[in-house]
Amino acid sequence: MHAAAEVADHTGLELDKNRLLALYREMLLIRRTEEQLARSYQKGDIPGACHTYVGQEAVAVGVCARLRRDDVVFSTHRGHGHALAKGVPPREVMAELFGRATGCSRGRGGSMHLFSPEVGLMGTTGIVGPNILQATGAGYSFRLLKNARVSVGFFGDGAVNNGAFHEGLNLAAIWDLPVLYVCENNLYATEVAFGAATRNTDVAERARGYGMAGVAVDGNDVLAVAAAAEEAVRRARAGDGPTLLECRTYRTRPHAEGMRDGGYRTPAEVDDWKRRDPIAALRARLLGSGTADEEEFAAVDAEITAIVADALRFATDSPYPDPATATAHIYSDG
Numbered sequence: 001m002h003a004a005a006e007v008a009d010h011t012g013l014e015l016d017k018n019r020l021l022a023l024y025r026e027m028l029l030i031r032r033t034e035e036q037l038a039r040s041y042q043k044g045d046i047p048g049a050c051h052t053y054v055g056q057e058a059v060a061v062g063v064c065a066r067l068r069r070d071d072v073v074f075s076t077h078r079g080h081g082h083a084l085a086k087g088v089p090p091r092e093v094m095a096e097l098f099g100r101a102t103g104c105s106r107g108r109g110g111s112m113h114l115f116s117p118e119v120g121l122m123g124t125t126g127i128v129g130p131n132i133l134q135a136t137g138a139g140y141s142f143r144l145l146k147n148a149r150v151s152v153g154f155f156g157d158g159a160v161n162n163g164a165f166h167e168g169l170n171l172a173a174i175w176d177l178p179v180l181y182v183c184e185n186n187l188y189a190t191e192v193a194f195g196a197a198t199r200n201t202d203v204a205e206r207a208r209g210y211g212m213a214g215v216a217v218d219g220n221d222v223l224a225v226a227a228a229a230e231e232a233v234r235r236a237r238a239g240d241g242p243t244l245l246e247c248r249t250y251r252t253r254p255h256a257e258g259m260r261d262g263g264y265r266t267p268a269e270v271d272d273w274k275r276r277d278p279i280a281a282l283r284a285r286l287l288g289s290g291t292a293d294e295e296e297f298a299a300v301d302a303e304i305t306a307i308v309a310d311a312l313r314f315a316t317d318s319p320y321p322d323p324a325t326a327t328a329h330i331y332s333d334g
C-alpha cells in the first residue's frame with residue numbers, strides 16, 4: 001500500500017503492482033526486441049532500414065497503457081516500439097522485419113510499414129510528418145461517428161516544422177478532435193540538432209498558438225508519460241479537444257542501424273542519457289519503494305528473453321511471401 005501511494009503521490013496515477021510491473025515488462029519487451037533486431041541487422045538478416053527505439057521505450061509504453069484496443073495509433077519510421085506497445089505480437093513484428101509471410105504486413109512492408117489495424121496500429125511510415133494528418137483524420141471520423149475513440153499520432157522533433165504539423169493541429173483544435181499529438185523530442189532529426197532547426201525548441205509551448213492543451217513531460221519517466229496521457233485521453237474522450245504532449249527523451253543508438261554515430265553528438269552526452277535509462281529507472285523505483293523484489297524482476301526478465309527468442313525462431317523459420325503473389329494486396333477490392 002505504502003509503495004503504491006508513493007507512486008501515486010508522484011504522478012497522480014493510481015497504479016497497482018501488477019500494472020506497474022506490466023509497464024516494466026512492456027518496456028523490456030521493446031528493448032530486448034530492438035537489441036535482437038540490431039544483432040540480426042548486423043548479420044544481414046534484415047532487409048531495408050531499421051531504426052531502433054532504444055532509450056525511448058517509456059513514451060510508447062506510457063501512452064499506449066492509457067489507450068483501449070480500439071483506439072488507433074499512427075506511427076513513424078521509428079515505430080517498432082509503438083507496434084509492440086499497441087499490442088502487435090512480437091512474432092509478427094520480428095517476422096515482418098525479416099520480410100516473412102507471417103509478418104504483420106505479410107512480409108511486404110518491413111520496418112517502416114508495420115500495419116495491424118486489428119489492434120489499432122494503423123501504420124508506421126517512412127515519410128516524416130503526414131501521419132500527423134492521418135491521426136487528425138481518424139480523430140475527425142471518430143468525432144463524426146460519436147464513438148469516443150481516440151487517435152494518437154507519434155512523431156519526432158524533426159516533424160514539428162513540417163507543414164503537416166501546423167495544418168493537423170490547427171484543424172484538430174478548431175474542431176475539438178479527440179487526438180493526442182505525441183512529440184518524441186529526442187533532440188536530433190537524423191544528425192541535425194533540434195536547436196539548429198528552430199528558434200523555439202519548446203514544442204509543448206507551441207500548443208498555445210493553436211489554442212489547445214500542451215504538456216511537456218520527462219519522456220524517460222514512464223509514470224509521468226502515463227499520467228499525462230491519462231489526462232489527454234480523458235480530455236479527448238470527453239469531447240474537450242486535442243493535446244500536444246511533448247516527451248523529452250533520447251535515442252541511445254545511431255539514427256538507423258548500420259549508420260555511424262559520431263560528429264553531431266558526444267559520447268559523454270550519450271552516456272549521460274544512458275544513465276537516465278527509463279527501464280532501469282522504473283526498476284530502481286519499484287525496488288526502492290518495496291513494490292517488487294529482485295526475484296520478481298528476474299522472472300520478468302526471463303519471460304521476456306524467452307518471448308524474444310521465440311519470436312526470432314518464428315521469424316527465421318517462416319517462409320518468404322510467394323513471388324507469385326507479388327501483385328496481391330495492391331488495390332482494395334472495394
Ligand SMILES: Cc1ncc(C[n+]2csc(CCOP(=O)(O)OP(=O)(O)O)c2C)c(N)n1
Pocket residue numbers: 077078126127128129155156157158159186188189190255
Ligand atoms: C518528408 C521527409 N523528409 C525527410 C525525410 C528523411 N528523414 C528520415 S528520418 C528523418 C529525421 C526524423 O527525425 P525525427 O522526426 O526527429 O525522428 P527521430 O528519427 O529522431 O525519431 C529524416 C529527415 C523523410 N523520411 N521524410
